[in-house]
Amino acid sequence: MTSTASVGDLVSQPYRYGFVTDIETEKIAKGLDEDVVRLISAKKHEPAFLLNFRLRAYAQWLQMEEPDWAALGHGPIDYQEMIYYAAPKQQSKKASLDEVDPKLLETFDKLGIPLSEQKRLSNVAVDAVFDSVSIATTYREKLAEHGVIFCSISEAVKDYPDLIERYLGTVVPSNDNFFAALNSAVFSDGSFVFIPKGVCCPMELSTYFRINSGDTGQFERTLIVAEEAASVSYLEGCTAPMFDTNQLHAAVVELVALDDANIKYSTVQNWYAGDEKGVGGIYNFVTKRGQCRGARSHISWTQVETGSAITWKYPSCVLQGVDSSGEFYSVALTNNLQQADTGTKMIHVAPGTRSTIISKGISAGRSSNSYRGLVQIGPKAVGARNYSQCDSMLIGDTAAANTFPYLRSQQPDASIEHEASTCRISEDQLFYLQSRGIGLEESVSMMVSGFCRDVFNQLPMEFAAEADKLLALKLEGSVG
Amino acid sequence: MPTILESLDLDCSLFHSYSLLFPVIRPDATILLEIRNLHAKVGDQPILKGVDLTLRAGEIHAVMGRNGSGKSTLSKLLAGHPAYTVTAGTVHYKGEDLLTLAPEERARAGVFLGFQYPVEIPGVSNLEFLRVATNSRRVAQGVEELDTFAFEDLVRERLKVVQMDPAFLERSVNEGFSGGEKKRNEILQMALLEPLVAILDETDSGLDIDALRIVSAGVNQLATPDNCILLITHYQRLLDEITPDFVHVMAAGRILRTGGKELALELERRGYDWIDEGLESSDQVDSIAPALEVV
Numbered sequence: 074m075t076s077t078a079s080v081g082d083l084v085s086q087p088y089r090y091g092f093v094t095d096i097e098t099e100k101i102a103k104g105l106d107e108d109v110v111r112l113i114s115a116k117k118h119e120p121a122f123l124l125n126f127r128l129r130a131y132a133q134w135l136q137m138e139e140p141d142w143a144a145l146g147h148g149p150i151d152y153q154e155m156i157y158y159a160a161p162k163q164q165s166k167k168a169s170l171d172e173v174d175p176k177l178l179e180t181f182d183k184l185g186i187p188l189s190e191q192k193r194l195s196n197v198a199v200d201a202v203f204d205s206v207s208i209a210t211t212y213r214e215k216l217a218e219h220g221v222i223f224c225s226i227s228e229a230v231k232d233y234p235d236l237i238e239r240y241l242g243t244v245v246p247s248n249d250n251f252f253a254a255l256n257s258a259v260f261s262d263g264s265f266v267f268i269p270k271g272v273c274c275p276m277e278l279s280t281y282f283r284i285n286s287g288d289t290g291q292f293e294r295t296l297i298v299a300e301e302a303a304s305v306s307y308l309e310g311c312t313a314p315m316f317d318t319n320q321l322h323a324a325v326v327e328l329v330a331l332d333d334a335n336i337k338y339s340t341v342q343n344w345y346a347g348d349e350k351g352v353g354g355i356y357n358f359v360t361k362r363g364q365c366r367g368a369r370s371h372i373s374w375t376q377v378e379t380g381s382a383i384t385w386k387y388p389s390c391v392l393q394g395v396d397s398s399g400e401f402y403s404v405a406l407t408n409n410l411q412q413a414d415t416g417t418k419m420i421h422v423a424p425g426t427r428s429t430i431i432s433k434g435i436s437a438g439r440s441s442n443s444y445r446g447l448v449q450i451g452p453k454a455v456g457a458r459n460y461s462q463c464d465s466m467l468i469g470d471t472a473a474a475n476t477f478p479y480l481r482s483q484q485p486d487a488s489i490e491h492e493a494s495t496c497r498i499s500e501d502q503l504f505y506l507q508s509r510g511i512g513l514e515e516s517v518s519m520m521v522s523g524f525c526r527d528v529f530n531q532l533p534m535e536f537a538a539e540a541d542k543l544l545a546l547k548l549e550g551s552v553g
Numbered sequence: 554m555p556t557i558l559e560s561l562d563l564d565c566s567l568f569h570s571y572s573l574l575f576p577v578i579r580p581d582a583t584i585l586l587e588i589r590n591l592h593a594k595v596g597d598q599p600i601l602k603g604v605d606l607t608l609r610a611g612e613i614h615a616v617m618g619r620n621g622s623g624k625s626t627l628s629k630l631l632a633g634h635p636a637y638t639v640t641a642g643t644v645h646y647k648g649e650d651l652l653t654l655a656p657e658e659r660a661r662a663g664v665f666l667g668f669q670y671p672v673e674i675p676g677v678s679n680l681e682f683l684r685v686a687t688n689s690r691r692v693a694q695g696v697e698e699l700d701t702f703a704f705e706d707l708v709r710e711r712l713k714v715v716q717m718d719p720a721f722l723e724r725s726v727n728e729g730f731s732g733g734e735k736k737r738n739e740i741l742q743m744a745l746l747e748p749l750v751a752i753l754d755e756t757d758s759g760l761d762i763d764a765l766r767i768v769s770a771g772v773n774q775l776a777t778p779d780n781c782i783l784l785i786t787h788y789q790r791l792l793d794e795i796t797p798d799f800v801h802v803m804a805a806g807r808i809l810r811t812g813g814k815e816l817a818l819e820l821e822r823r824g825y826d827w828i829d830e831g832l833e834s835s836d837q838v839d840s841i842a843p844a845l846e847v848v
Contacts, residue, residue: 496675500635505672506682508632509742510660510689519685523676523725 090312094180097162130247130257143414159204159289197277222267229265244327252323252358263293268303279308290321299334306337317353332367344380351410354382361388365397373400375531389418392426399428402528407440416446421454430461436472443475450482457487465495582609591642602806608781615784618803628754632666661693665748667739669755674726711744715771732759740771757791769794789821
């Protein structure tokens with residue numbers, strides 16, 4: 074009767090970041106063995122403690138098996154068919170941006186992350202990681218004036234080896250899980266942030282990860298340490314070209330918060346998700362964990378997960394400090410044949426610890442979206458409190474949503490609240506908005522962003538609007 | 554005494570197919586909505602079986618009828634609800650084919666449906682929703698979009714039309730609103746969108762007498778010589794508050810009778826059965842006569 078698009082034809086927006094940068098890349102031979110681990114370490118001129126850390130992790134990884142408990146299905150991953158180190162050819166890291174290959178700067182420009190002095194974002198410092206290496210970090214000098222260290226982890230290994238040795242692997246031990254062990258053995262680059270005692274980081278810090286090579290895995294490692302009464306807000310963004318093969322991304326992120334420290338970690342993940350038939354896309358197996366070591370410390374995770382063929386990710390907080398608190402705010406959107414199994418772990422160790430979990434899952438197409446979360450209250454966590462809210466929204470009638478909450482308490486004087494809801498965008502709601510002059514896609518995105526508002530409010534302001542737009546873009550064509 | 558029409562001995566079916574004898578107050582007024590021989594179905598079920606209706610600027614029409622007579626179908630279909638399929642007939646809005654337009658295009662052009670059961674939309678702020686809707690209509694009208702401040706001023710002024718508490722702007726669209734509050738919110742939307750054709754589907758249902766008066770007073774304020782209003786209702790009590798120029802009675806998917814406001818009173822007195830009887834005895838012409846006197 075009318076020309077109205079149906080709710081089923083709306084998801085065909087092409088992926089905007091799917092281009093490949095044609096740049097000469099230095100790659101090592103594919104496959105993984107002890108020599109490869111040694112080679113990566115040697116390429117980065119690492120000190121002995123780090124090589125040993127890698128070798129130990131590799132030995133542990135060999136003994137481990139890929140986890141299969143998640144509500145995910147994928148073909149076998151051949152770890153010998155992958156390349157573990159790829160870097161754009163340029164002599165080491167450049168002292169000045171002027172010396173960086175213009176092609177790389179252009180790539181980040183195209184991604185909306187200008188790095189050059191004239192164009193860079195005025196209040197956000199960016200570390201740009203291309204395949205296995207960091208190519209530039211902006212505002213380093215300005216941050217250094219405040220005593221803040223923000224650089225690639227490879228540089229940190231050279232310049233601040235004692236800090237790395239003191240903290241690396243202390244939050245996520247190398248044998249934590251299969252993918253963490255793999256990362257510990259072969260990680261190539263990532264960001265390092267150190268905020269000294271009493272310093273409130275004067276600007277947003279951000280790392281932008283770009284996978285460019287089609288046959289390379291990306292294994293980045295991020296470590297953020299906030300000393301006593303320090304605070305920082307950090308954001309990571311990710312994109313990758315479109316390939317019809319799957320690339321593995323297995324990252325590890327460790328956060329350490331000492332007494333009264335505050336770390337806010339936000340992610341906008343938009344890895345290539347594969348096409349509408351489920352061909353290609355990133356396999357995203359990530360271990361993220363924060364330790365509230367000090368009293369009254371605070372760690373907050375906010376994630377907007379829209380990309381990847383598979384997402385396996387549980388940013389967690391270990392609440393060891395008395396009266397420390399952890400938060401997890403998540404929006405996970407899956408479309409077409411994407412699969413996400415994501416959530417958090419809140420481990421209450423000390424008395425008076427608090428945690429908040431707000432998870433919003435949106436499933437469209439034939440995708441599957443699961444929330445999996447653990448709230449564990451240990452015997453000493455007197456007066457611990459948790460509040461969890463897990464909401465799912467279904468778009469169309471072929472998508473799936475699951476919620477797997479695990480609640481364990483060994484402390485009678487603790488309170489755990491869990492709320493869950495599922496809703497569907499109904500034809501009637503869409504018609505109502507349309508009958509007020511609001512187009513179908515805008516109607517869907519209004520409802521989705523309304524659904525996600527609690528989480529978007531947590532994002533740094535510069536990125537909240539971006540996340541909203543990203544979601545709208547991802548949903549185009551999902552309604553019908 | 555036989556009426557003019559009876560004396561003409563016309564086949565009654567002509568009334569339903571042709572507009573030549575359709576009563577008119579201001580024959581020179583612009584025709585805003587013209588429905589001709591409209592047939593429609595939902596699924597395989599035919600619901601509308603030849604509806605004819607002409608709405609001119611400045612007119613208020615009431616469509617009455619039993620549940621299932623096709624009233625609500627007609628209103629939703631005019632707004633573009635995807636569940637209904639037009640199988641025959643035409644609908645023109647200001648001379649343009651309305652049926653090829655998507656629901657949002659109809660709204661932007663100035664066709665408004667006040668819902669019988671306005672849906673709740675959790676998470677979407679009422680204020681934001683009203684602003685986006687108002688601006689989409691303004692863009693279509695070629696006037697400037699309103700920023701958040703200018704819109705607040707406008708909405709606060711329009712709230713008075715329905716005596717609504719500004720606190721409702723801060724809530725999610727219709728979420729947790731009482732029946733009366735939802736209907737006031739509908740009329741508020743009408744006040745903001747300034748439609749040329751406003752179809753109000755059982756706006757009186759679920760309203761207590763005070764709310765009915767407030768909502769009706771709002772509609773009366775919004776009725777202008779430039780727009781027209783189509784009231785869908787079961788009850789005379791709404792028509793006591795909003796005086797229609799024409800009353801149409803629907804049964805079995807057609808408009809069987811058209812008259813002035815007296816027809817509604819007659820329905821109130823006699824119920825709908827005599828309309829159905831009329832279907833067989835074909836004496837529908839009777840009640841059209843009073844309306845014709847208006848000509």
